[in-house]
Amino acid sequence: MTRRLPSTTALLALEAAARHQSFARAAQELSVTEGAISRQIAKLESQLNVRLFLRIGNRVELSELGARYAADMRDALDLIERKTRQLLTSARSDATLEIGVIPTLASRWLIPRMARFQQRHPHIQVNLRERTEPFAFTDSALHAAINFEHPAWAAMQVQPLFEEPLLAVCHPDLAARPPAEQPLLHKHDHGNLWNEYARHAGIDLPDAGSGPRFDRFSLLIDAAKAGIGMALVPRFYVEDELQQGRLHAPWPEVSALTERYVLVTRPGEQPPALELFKHWLLEESSSQARCVSKE
Structure with a gap:
């Protein structure tokens, strides 16, 4: 069966004219004349047998059906553009x-x-x-x-x-502080790992659930370097800081706690x-x- 579909040129004209509520501004955006926009809209209205725009003096206004159809076509054009970009990405996948x-x-x-x-x-x-x-x-x-x-x-x-073990690190000035007095830093999506760490390491952390939380390990590391508290982070993220003395790891490494x-x-x-x-x-x-x- 033959598809009776509007041309993409007409739909692009409709989308731009509907968004701007102006044939002139749509023409400017699409780099065509105002007359070309008007002809595309008229051709579309004739094909659909629906009045999409109301002509009021020197200006135009979307009809109720026109507003609904323009919104649907905007979604359709967005989908076509997105799928086309995905195809082009796949076509260039060798590079x-x-x-x-x-x-x-x-x-x-x-x-x-x-x-x-x-x-x-x-x-x-x-x-x-x-x-x-x-x-x-x-x-x-x-x-x-x-x-x-x-x-x-x-x-x-x-x-x-x-996989990497999580290592407890802090600023050198905090390294000698007793565990029970050490402020703890947390990663948002990791629950309360400090309780698990304390259990495996045999360290008493009476307030393991308190302390500020951060979205990323990089923020945890920066906070630890700033002396805000002790952070549990993958070892390989902080090897340079440990070698340079900017961070210390005074507590035991727990092999049971890892990031994979x-x-x-x-x-x-x-x-x-x-x-x-x-x-x-x-x-x-x-x-x-x-x-x-x-x-």
Whole structure:
């Protein structure tokens, strides 16, 4: 059956004219004449047999049906644009990758290593997109995500990368303070890990649930360096600060408390560029002292 659909030119004219409530301003936006907009609207009204605009003197005003139809067509045009961009991204997948990554992991681990990937694969461009929490992967335009292990990835393909123990660190001036008097810092999405830490480390923390909370490990680290309190963070995030003496780790390391990092991709065959990135990422991950076994 032949589809009787309006032209995209007419729909773009309608959307712009409806948004501006003006043929003249729509014409200016679309770089055409006001007469061209008027003709496209008239052609659309004739095709639909519906009055979309009311002509009132020298101005135009959307009819009730016109306002409803214009809103629907705006959503349809947005969908077409979004799907077209996704297709173009897929078509360029041999040269461009969109990777979602935790900000602190990106700045302190991934980006310092990216030059090695570029040297090996100069034809592949890797764009990094900030993702602080697990998300609806299928609704994104990302090729992959590097994030924490999480139940949200159950329907995805998940490749373990490495895991790191959480280390208690603080400013050197606070290192000698008794645990019961040490202010504690927390990460928002980690519940109360200090209770678990105290139990495994055999340390008495009578007020383990109190203290300020932060969204990211990078903020926790900055707060610890500023002398605000003790933070539980993955060891590899603070190795430089520990070596330089800007942070101290006076309490025991608890191997039972770790962060496990994974690479998340869609099920099925992957673009060649993504396979190359995944192979390189696993090589880099294996250099971590506490790399998990590959599945």
